[in-house]
Amino acid sequence: xxxxxxxFDGYGLGLRREHYRDFLxxxxxxxxVEVISENFMVDGGQPLDILRxxxxxxxxxxxxxxxxxxxxxxxxGDYLKRLRKLADAIEPLFVSDHLSWSRFAHFxxxxxxxxxxxxxxxxxxxxxxxxxxxxLGRAMLFENPSSYVSFAASSMSEWEFIAEMSRRxxxxxxxxxxxxxxxxxxxxxxxxxxxxxxxxxxxxxIHLAGHTQGExxxxxxHDQPVNDQVWALYAAATAxxxxxxxxxxxxxxxxxxxxxxxxxxxxxxxxEGRAAVKEAA
Amino acid sequence: MLAELQQNFSDWLVxxxxxxxxxxxxxxxxxxxxxxxxxxxxxxxxxxxxYPQLRMVLGDDAFLELAIHFIDHRPPSSWTLDAYxxxxxxxxxxxxxxxxxxxxxxxxEWTLSEIFVAPDTAPLSPTDLGGIDWETxxxxxxxxLRQRSIATNAMAIWSAWQDKVPAPxxxxxxxxxxxxxxxxxxxxxxxxxxxxEHAALISLHDDGRxxxxxxxxxxxxxxxxxxxxAGLLLTEWIxxxxxxxxxx
Numbered sequence: 001x002x003x004x005x006x007x008f009d010g011y012g013l014g015l016r017r018e019h020y021r022d023f024l025x026x027x028x029x030x031x032x033v034e035v036i037s038e039n040f041m042v043d044g045g046q047p048l049d050i051l052r053x054x055x056x057x058x059x060x061x062x063x064x065x066x067x068x069x070x071x072x073x074x075x076x077g078d079y080l081k082r083l084r085k086l087a088d089a090i091e092p093l094f095v096s097d098h099l100s101w102s103r104f105a106h107f108x109x110x111x112x113x114x115x116x117x118x119x120x121x122x123x124x125x126x127x128x129x130x131x132x133x134x135x136l137g138r139a140m141l142f143e144n145p146s147s148y149v150s151f152a153a154s155s156m157s158e159w160e161f162i163a164e165m166s167r168r169x170x171x172x173x174x175x176x177x178x179x180x181x182x183x184x185x186x187x188x189x190x191x192x193x194x195x196x197x198x199x200x201x202x203x204x205x206i207h208l209a210g211h212t213q214g215e216x217x218x219x220x221x222h223d224q225p226v227n228d229q230v231w232a233l234y235a236a237a238t239a240x241x242x243x244x245x246x247x248x249x250x251x252x253x254x255x256x257x258x259x260x261x262x263x264x265x266x267x268x269x270x271x272e273g274r275a276a277v278k279e280a281a
Numbered sequence: 282m283l284a285e286l287q288q289n290f291s292d293w294l295v296x297x298x299x300x301x302x303x304x305x306x307x308x309x310x311x312x313x314x315x316x317x318x319x320x321x322x323x324x325x326x327x328x329x330x331x332y333p334q335l336r337m338v339l340g341d342d343a344f345l346e347l348a349i350h351f352i353d354h355r356p357p358s359s360w361t362l363d364a365y366x367x368x369x370x371x372x373x374x375x376x377x378x379x380x381x382x383x384x385x386x387x388x389x390e391w392t393l394s395e396i397f398v399a400p401d402t403a404p405l406s407p408t409d410l411g412g413i414d415w416e417t418x419x420x421x422x423x424x425x426l427r428q429r430s431i432a433t434n435a436m437a438i439w440s441a442w443q444d445k446v447p448a449p450x451x452x453x454x455x456x457x458x459x460x461x462x463x464x465x466x467x468x469x470x471x472x473x474x475x476x477x478e479h480a481a482l483i484s485l486h487d488d489g490r491x492x493x494x495x496x497x498x499x500x501x502x503x504x505x506x507x508x509x510x511a512g513l514l515l516t517e518w519i520x521x522x523x524x525x526x527x528x529x
Contacts, residue, residue: 044401046467072284079360104287110362111319148312216311
């Protein structure tokens with residue numbers, strides 16, 4: 001796949017039903033919005049019309065949850081056709097999905113399930129990414145997952161896997177800083193080493209989100225504000241990866257829009273404050 | 282190896298049985314429970330969102346029992362989670378075989394959610410109707426149009442919940458009624474139709490020609506009333522977006 005992925009410097013939010021009216025009727029101060037692709041891979045109706053109207057005001061990122069790029073039996077052609085149709089209509093800034101698997105054979109878990117990081121998995125994932133990028137006619141971004149188990153068979157770290165996946169396929173990276181934090185805590189990884197292992201030239205977008213403390217593990221719930229530890233990790237990430245599209249991802253317990261915009265301001269201040277200090281020095 | 286892992290993981294999610302096979306391959310196996318929990322919680326939540334009135338009528342506990350029965354018998358397979366509830370009526374029939382009111386309420390809820398994202402159509406304008414040879418013209422029905430017979434007052438129950446007024450007790454109708462559902466613009470519609478309109482829509486669906494529809498109505502109602510009824514139906518269908526195209 002030879003399509004270069006453009007860079008985009010800006011701050012955005014996930015577009016959720018609770019805020020449709022705000023985005024249609026007011027000038028929301030964001031540089032882009034991100035939507036869950038599957039919610040709009042439909043034949044017609046009001047949601048698709050709303051997306052078209054929001055697209056007239058803002059760049060849109062299509063973020064999928066069901067491509068299942070890690071499926072050993074490949075990516076489904078009917079899924080890719082629907083996504084291609086949506087992408088052609090919306091002309092998104094990026095099309096992204098997750099480094100995970102959801103479906104095998106006829107079963108679709110609709111969850112982002114973990115992969116063992118082996119040479120075999122790398123070959124499967126890269127073959128699937130090649131097929132997806134070919135079918136979509138564009139390079140994609142893939143997001144690091146949060147996970148609750150890891151596999152004894154893994155022969156490389158998650159960040160080594162991601163770096164090699166990006167090198168082989170030309171895909172870009174959507175770095176979810178909260179997911180790094182959650183997985184690092186759950187598995188005892190070094191989050192800073194994770195960041196250092198990510199090829200900066202491939203990073204096009206950053207997700208920020210909240211998580212919940214479960215009985216034994218951190219759970220990636222997206223129903224809380226970003227916490228201080230994740231902000232600290234974001235500060236380190238932005239120093240390494242520079243200006244890329246950055247957004248708050250909230251999927252549950254969705255607050256009024258001003259609360260999310262205030263969180264987005266924190267991201268803006270952290271990155272731009274750091275840049276100003278660097279410039280002054 | 283990867284295929285085998287994914288098959289084992291899938292089987293374990295569906296059956297919720299012994300995770301010994303998986304545990305041997307994972308580090309910190311306590312995290313497996315999070316995946317089992319996410320899988321089931323998400324499916325229950327999507328069923329609750331798809332059938333809010335059925336849940337109200339059954340109550341939380343009975344609806345959860347229904348959802349668990351369905352999840353255990355019909356693991357999801359579609360690319361979209363939104364499609365998952367399509368076959369919930371199968372579990373309803375298993376658990377409530379003598380409650381046609383529940384089956385029909387479920388049909389109403391599912392159908393309305395399905396047509397919410399049906400293909401868009403543009404309404405016909407007066408200029409579309411000029412110079413038509415009605416004898417040979419073929420009418421195109423909305424791709425969102427659905428219909429079925431009902432034997433109970435499920436529509437009255439649905440309407441009452443919708444209007445947030447006390448719902449009537451479920452009861453059998455004296456004679457079965459015909460329901461149609463479709464989308465007009467972005468608004469989902471539901472109404473009952475009499476036997477003549479029902480037969481006319483079936484005729485249009487099967488044949489499409491307005492002339493054939495007129496002939497059938499004339500045969501049933503006589504020349505004057507049959508032609509008048511055909512005209513009234515056509516006006517109503519065009520105005521409400523049930524007929525969305527005329528091919529001359």
